[in-house]
Amino acid sequence: MVLKVALIGSGAIGSRVAELLDAGAAPGAELTGVVPRGDTRTGFSFEAALELADVVVECAGVAAVEEFGPRLIAAGKDLLVTSIGALCDASLRKALLEDGPGRTFLTTGALGGLDAITAAGAGGTISRITVESRKLPAALIQPWMDGQTRADLLSATHAVELLRGGPSELIRAFPKSTNVVSALALAAGNWDVVQAVLIADPAAKQTSHHVRAETSLGTFDIRVSNEASPGNPASSALVPHAVVRGLKTLANASGSFI
Numbered sequence: 001m002v003l004k005v006a007l008i009g010s011g012a013i014g015s016r017v018a019e020l021l022d023a024g025a026a027p028g029a030e031l032t033g034v035v036p037r038g039d040t041r042t043g044f045s046f047e048a049a050l051e052l053a054d055v056v057v058e059c060a061g062v063a064a065v066e067e068f069g070p071r072l073i074a075a076g077k078d079l080l081v082t083s084i085g086a087l088c089d090a091s092l093r094k095a096l097l098e099d100g101p102g103r104t105f106l107t108t109g110a111l112g113g114l115d116a117i118t119a120a121g122a123g124g125t126i127s128r129i130t131v132e133s134r135k136l137p138a139a140l141i142q143p144w145m146d147g148q149t150r151a152d153l154l155s156a157t158h159a160v161e162l163l164r165g166g167p168s169e170l171i172r173a174f175p176k177s178t179n180v181v182s183a184l185a186l187a188a189g190n191w192d193v194v195q196a197v198l199i200a201d202p203a204a205k206q207t208s209h210h211v212r213a214e215t216s217l218g219t220f221d222i223r224v225s226n227e228a229s230p231g232n233p234a235s236s237a238l239v240p241h242a243v244v245r246g247l248k249t250l251a252n253a254s255g256s257f258i
């Protein structure tokens, strides 16, 4: 049986996922359509995705998870989320992860090592997870920043710490850049153990995430240095491939967790 896939969002991640699916990168999975932003009078629509798809992949942002996620799950569809920070909201988290009958899957996205953290959270205890993320300053400019803050950031000659805090604080201020922090909390099964720092670094040749997890089953020190996505310097080029890997597992062609 073919797994029918719909996408919400066709930016850097969504357009690459579409290309990969069309090229057969996830055997057993087939692209049914891409939900456009705004006007849906022509072409594919969210309603068409609800009717035709088995799994809908969100690659559009935190607001799109809020807007579409609960309706998909209530309709019995599966949802694969990239904007994991949306799940900082406890009621949305419940709707997506507990209410069913649809299922919510979370991509590993820009990170590695989430599997070990999930296993340690289930089988042991996690006392602390820290993550330090570094991106180029231009990728971290936000609509809420005033002109002076933007100018200072863009002309910085040294690394600048932008924010330190937990998943909710980070996603509120940098919703397109700190989903990995929420992914760590969900992997740990604990929103209180994760502390993050976001750094704008003019010398950053790649986007990097340095995760350190202290658990009763071991200490994991995970460093990922990702190439930026060609279409969006704020997103790592790895992410669409992580999404497609997830779809491949859902289509069950390989039957493998790794």
Ligand SMILES: NC(=O)C1=CN([C@@H]2O[C@H](COP(=O)(O)OP(=O)(O)OC[C@H]3O[C@@H](n4cnc5c(N)ncnc54)[C@H](O)[C@@H]3O)[C@@H](O)[C@H]2O)C=CC1
Binding pocket: 008, 009, 010, 011, 012, 013, 014, 035, 036, 037, 038, 059, 060, 061, 062, 064, 067, 082, 083, 084, 107, 108, 109, 110, 111, 175, 176, 177, 179, 180, 183, 229, 231, 232, 234, 235, 236, 239
């Ligand atoms: N879990 C992870 O490790 C990562 C997650 N992300 C998440 O993925 C999201 C997408 O990333 P990119 O593709 O790089 O962003 P992008 O900005 O290149 O593309 C987003 C696309 O979604 C579209 N869109 C927004 N709202 C929509 C709606 N309601 N309906 C249909 N389309 C809509 C936009 O028009 C845009 O074309 C980010 O906002 C971020 O939340 C990004 C990087 C890593």
Ligand SMILES: O=C([O-])CC(=O)C(=O)O
Binding pocket: 110, 175, 176, 177, 178, 179, 180, 181, 207, 226, 234, 235, 236, 239
């Ligand atoms: O792509 C990345 O490196 C991470 C990212 O934007 C996010 O976590 O939202």
